[in-house]
Amino acid sequence: MALIVQKYGGTSMGSPERIGAVADRVGRARAEGHQVVVVVSAMSGETDRLIKLAKSISARPPAREMDVLLATGEQASIALLAMALAERGVPARSFTGAQVHILTDSAHSKARILDIDDRRLRASLDAGEVAVVAGFQGVDQDGSITTLGRGGSDTTAVALAAALKADECQIYTDVDGVYTTDPRVEPRARRLDRITFEEMLEMASLGAKVLQIRSVEFAGKYKVPLRVLSSFADGPGTLITLEERGVEDPLISGIAFNRDEAQITVAGIPDRPGVASAIFGPIARANIEVDVIVQSIGQDGLTTMSFTVHRNEYPAAMSLLGGIAAELGARSVGGDDQIAKISLVGVGMRSHAGVAATMFDALAAEGINIRMISTSEIKISVIVDEKYVELAVRTLHEAFGLASPAV
Template sequence: MALIVQKYGGTSVGTPERIQAVAEKVAAVRERGDQIIVVVSAMSGETNRLISLSKEINERPDPREMDVLVATGEQVTIALLSMALHKIGCPARSYTGGQVHILTDSAHSKARIQDIDDARVRADLEAGRVVVVAGFQGVDEHGNITTLGRGGSDTTAVAMAAALTADECQIFTDVDGVYTTDPRVEPKACRLEKITFEEMLEMASLGSKVLQIRAVEFAGKYNVPLRVLSSFEEGEGTLITFEDEGMEQAKISGIAFNRDEAKLTIRGVPDQPGVAYSILGPISGSNIEVDMIVQNISEDNTTDFTFTVHRNDYPKALELLKETAEIVGAREVDGDEGIVKISLVGVGMRSHAGIAATMFETLAKEGINIRMISTSEIKISVVVDEKYLELGVRSLHEAFNLAMEAAE
């Protein structure tokens, strides 16, 4: 008997008919003798609807109340799926994050899981029930409802799998696996049979929407076998695993991109110890995550400091940066929301030289100017003007023969 955790995203449970189809898939797992926990998202479009409702009341709602509101989307889904399972004779019990007691910190809308009390879930599994858990949510030590951020149901599923030492965590979505890049941008993109946790972590952090970054972190940390599958097609999907010797053969596994970037620059800052903290301290203090950073030193003992943030955080970050400029005596502040980040990802970069040069040459031939560069052992990221996103991704996909590499 195996213990399987399955997660179904919003598209997979977007209509009553699709919920019934999920119930059939879940019941089939139980009928073959396995125990199963199902984690579900809100029905497709429901979270956006709830957010729109909140903005009709208040443009800047209280974070605690916002979490109370958006967490209801998953509560609807767990009830409907449990009803569908009961209808076909499959015993099931639904749980909100609070009922499972998924304990988180108190960072509303960006909460992190600290502990899971699995006693009630284990009792239901031993009694032969399917356990249906609301993804994306938990409670803090004060009993307040918290949410884990967009895509948080993935994190819930992997955390449940880790807490109960599941045999596999299966993420069902509207795609049949992880691709070399987004097929909507590059039709020649191919599905990968296998990708490392390290590569998937980079892909998720760099803009790939297949999995939430914290879900991959959890899976890698607790060695949870993770597989991405389609809710609508049969297939093996993509297995996310640890690096093996065969993976050294591939130079690049995929191309990730992120449209949600914005760039800010503060110019003419006095070049002295602590300048980076004086700029980024207030940003971090407002719970705004900074991505790429570039600092240039001028001949007049001043520095220009450029960094990127998520576009949703851009207005607040710009406001804070202007306040900082007045305090430190900077010359000017400006920003740009019309940028994107394109990244090459692959563990093979460790043992292969010349990848960066090929990337830069390819973009140059297409007349694409690089505005920022960031590198690590297994990725190279560049910031370019938003209008060059599709051209950049397609030209790099061809330059590195990713369609051919994946097919092999």
């Protein structure tokens, strides 16, 4: 008998029929002899409906009251799932975030979990019940309702799994696991049986949006075995583990890509101390996030600074830089919002310097020009023209043999 935490998102809870299917799945896990805690999100569309209602009352509703409103979505879900379980003869009991004492700070709409008192859940499990817990919500020291931000139900599930020392935290979603890359771009993309937390973090932050990144960090920190599965099909999914890889494992686990970037280049800047902060200080103060940064120094004592921002923030960043470049005496400011970032991710590359060379060769062979390069211990990212995204992903998928599973 294992203790399992299962999490179902809004799409899985999207209709009475789907809630019934979730109840069937939960019932099977219990019939196999497991103790089950289920974390659920609001029914798909419900959160948007509530936000619209709030906006029709106030352009800037107070964050505390917004949390009170949004928390009703998950509260309805727990009641409905508990009803569906009871209908199937499975004893169940629903709990709001406050009822299981998911204590958070008071940062409404983006609260962080401080502590969980697992006694009520343990009592429910010991009584033979399935405990159905509202995701996304908690309660602060004053007893006010808080929410963890969009996608926070994943975080709730991982936090409960950690508090209960669960054997596994299963995240049910609309894909059946983590893939070597997006199957819509490379049909030969393959589901990974397992991936490390570090790799998953890079994949998630690079736009492979299977899991909320905060929940992956949390699971890694508390060593909670995390599994991503489909709520619509049976299958083993992908296990996210702390295990080190063996030497036989592939160098590369997956290829992530992100089309939402734009590149800005400030060229011909007289090179003196403080150039970087003169450029990035105002950008940061305007709350514009910068991703890849590359600085190159020419022979004439002039330096060139290239970096990427989110495509939505490209116009704001460009208009800021006009003034900054003039003050710095830079020769020109240029930019391009038709670019994309492609990243190879794999813990195996740590000990293999050849990965970068193989990557650059493969792209060059297809005539794909690399505009920027950025590397970390387990990742190599390149910026290319957006039009090359699909070709580059398929080329790299082939070059690193990702279509055939590891031995």
